[in-house]
Amino acid sequence: MVKTEVTHVGKYLETGKISMKNQVAYRFDVFVRSILPFIRLFLAYALWKALYAGQSVIGGMSFEMMMTYYLITSFLLRLDQSSGLVWETAEEIREGRFSKYMVRPISPLGHFLAAGLAKTLYVLLLVLPAVVVLAAFMHRILLPPAGWMNLAGACLMGFMGLIFLCLLNYLTTMLAFKFNDITGWHLLKENLVEFLSGSLVPLSLLPEWIQEAMRFFPFYYMQYLPASLYLGLKTEEFVPGLIILGLWITGLYGLSVFVYHRFRRIYEGVGN
Amino acid sequence: MAIIQARSLTKIYRRIKKQDGLKGAFKALFHREVVKKAALDSFDLEIDEGECIGLIGPNGAGKTTLVKLLCGIIQPTSGSCDVLGFTPGMLKNEFRRSFAVVMGQKSQLWWDLPASDTFALNREIYDIPEEVYRANMDYFSDLFQVKDLINVPVRNLSLGERMKMELIAALLHSPRVLFLDEPTIGLDAIAQKQIRQFLRQVNQERGVTILLTSHYMEDIRHLCKRTVVISSGKKIYDGPLDMLLDRFQEYRVIHVTFERETEPQLDAVEWVEKSPYKAVFRIRRDLVTPTLQEMLSLYDVDDIRIEEEDIGNVIERIYHGENGGDSCGQVS
Structure with a gap:
């Protein structure tokens, strides 16, 4: 039985707000996390520079294109903070602390999405200075978007990809009701997402038939297509991408709600 | 009129039994022995609006299981329960707005943030009108004298102060029923006393129905006229506390x-x-x-x-029917 889970927006906005406050509770943590994007940027630059030594094109992409592709995909991948929530929430289910979501008139899915997106917003704020530095001083290695429409399309696709990942992570978390320990499930999911989304290796480097098959899966549209759209490539795939990703999101939402209502019935809420 | 009813309520847990040692651990990968344990066995209970009931029993007696069933956290294996006209297990939003639960060892407060943030979150979750929220905040913070602590991160509060905040968070939406599972566990005598006084006032002034489980006799004595004793998932006494103590506390x-x-x-x-x-x-x-x-x-x-005398001894005595067998007329 699938029913609307998220109805009252105010409580989820407040959940997002409190999650964001929780992120900035420790000053040193905020400081370290705001430096990390710069370190990652430097390391990525050094790595790809070494790989391109003596070559101007790899897999049909110039160094600038590859750097831009890499930065966009890794940026989008890092924006997904809901995978961290998987551990927290699965632990709450294992230890019986999940009960607090069940006894209050709040949807666990809505709470999960709100907390996940709040964390994403926080990461976005942390990454913003690095993006500004990149745009101001390293514009030669980060190509500008092919056009404003390309940028908007990439952002929309990236956002939908985030929602999909949030739902996928929520679904993985719900497995803790049944399996208690979901480490194996989570690792499997993480590795698959990393490979299938093209954040490990650009999908254009894979055989043609694999690339064709990927078009029916959501992962293709989560990082690879937004990065391509930004660079002005594969623009004809924007509309089909929206439809396919939209269908996956709808299906996953229904499945997540169904699995929660089914599995919460075997929850024991251990401990006092 | 009864607002909480349990009829032949039974909860059976399934537990996996593993053999000792490394060999046992590997063997369990292929074959697991599942044992069943009845945490609650054909339990009947009726509670009227405004009552304050003490639920006592040794560890593993089924007290917490009963509270979880009545809150809808877990599902009964058989039998049924009804709280305020709702079937708890369905977790309807209207039901969840009408009760609150505080478990002594499980917090709803955000550890790194002040309690005021949890209160603000609950205001949205329960859709509490601003004036009701303000009035309740003033009432409860005065009652507990915690106005200065509301903006201190929860991690910096003492155990007693945290429990006060938990209770405030639970009561902000003016629930009709409050389930309390060991609310005074681990607290010092002064904090225990303050919490008892607070709960008494909430019960008497606001008419909140309270079901309280506790290991501390003082909690029950101070708050509850009626006591239910539970042992091995069965109800073995239901009646006034005084009669229980007179009869069995030897x-x-x-x-x-x-x-x-x-x-x-x-x-x-x-x-x-x-x-x-x-x-x-x-x-x-x-x-x-x-x-x-x-x-x-x-x-x-x-x-x-x-x-x-330790409450466990008293219960053991009732259970074994000492002092006149089934002398306790209230036993069902």
Whole structure:
């Protein structure tokens, strides 16, 4: 039985707000996390520079294109903070602390999405200075978007990809009701997402038939297509991408709600 | 009229049993023995609006399981329950708005943030009108005298202060029913007393129906006129606490300290501890007065403390039908 889970927006906005406050509770943590994007940027630059030594094109992409592709995909991948929530929430289910979501008139899915997106917003704020530095001083290695429409399309696709990942992570978390320990499930999911989304290796480097098959899966549209759209490539795939990703999101939402209502019935809420 | 009803409520947990050792651990990958344990067995209960009920019993008796069933956290194996006209397990939003639960060892507060943030979140979750929220905040923070602590991160509060915040968070939406599972566990005597007074006031002034589980007799004595004793998932007593204690609390534990080294000799006592300046003994209740009189006349006593018998012993006695078998007429 699938029913609307998220109805009252105010409580989820407040959940997002409190999650964001929780992120900035420790000053040193905020400081370290705001430096990390710069370190990652430097390391990525050094790595790809070494790989391109003596070559101007790899897999049909110039160094600038590859750097831009890499930065966009890794940026989008890092924006997904809901995978961290998987551990927290699965632990709450294992230890019986999940009960607090069940006894209050709040949807666990809505709470999960709100907390996940709040964390994403926080990461976005942390990454913003690095993006500004990149745009101001390293514009030669980060190509500008092919056009404003390309940028908007990439952002929309990236956002939908985030929602999909949030739902996928929520679904993985719900497995803790049944399996208690979901480490194996989570690792499997993480590795698959990393490979299938093209954040490990650009999908254009894979055989043609694999690339064709990927078009029916959501992962293709989560990082690879937004990065391509930004660079002005594969623009004809924007509309089909929206439809396919939209269908996956709808299906996953229904499945997540169904699995929660089914599995919460075997929850024991251990401990006092 | 009863607002909480449980009829033949039964909850059976399935537990996996593993053999000892490394071999057992690997064997369990292929074959697992599942054992069933009834945490609650054909349990019947009715609670009227405005009542404050004490639920007592030893560890593993089924107290927390009953609370979880009535909150809808877990599902019954058989039987049924009804709280405020709702079936708890369905977790309807209207149902969840009408009750609150506080579990002594599980917090709803955000550890790194002040309690005020959790209160603000609950205001949205329960859709509490601003004026009701303000009035309740003033009422509860005055009652607990915690106005200065509301903006302090929860991690910096003492255990007692945290429990006060938990109770405020639970009561902000004016629930009709409050389930409390060991709310005073681990607290010092002063904090326990404050929480008892608070709950008493909430029950009497606001008419909130309370179901309280506790290991501390003082909690039950101070708050509840009616007590339900549960053991091995079954109800073994349901009635006034006074009658329960009169009938089944047969012994007292006496702590005596002496002004000088003493080797006390008393009849009809069971010594628990004896040292040069201190003696602890267990004695039948009807012998307390003559024994203490004798002790005061024979020895230089510095201080005396009389303790009630451990609740576990009392329950064990009821369960084994000592002191007149099924003498407790309220047992169902």
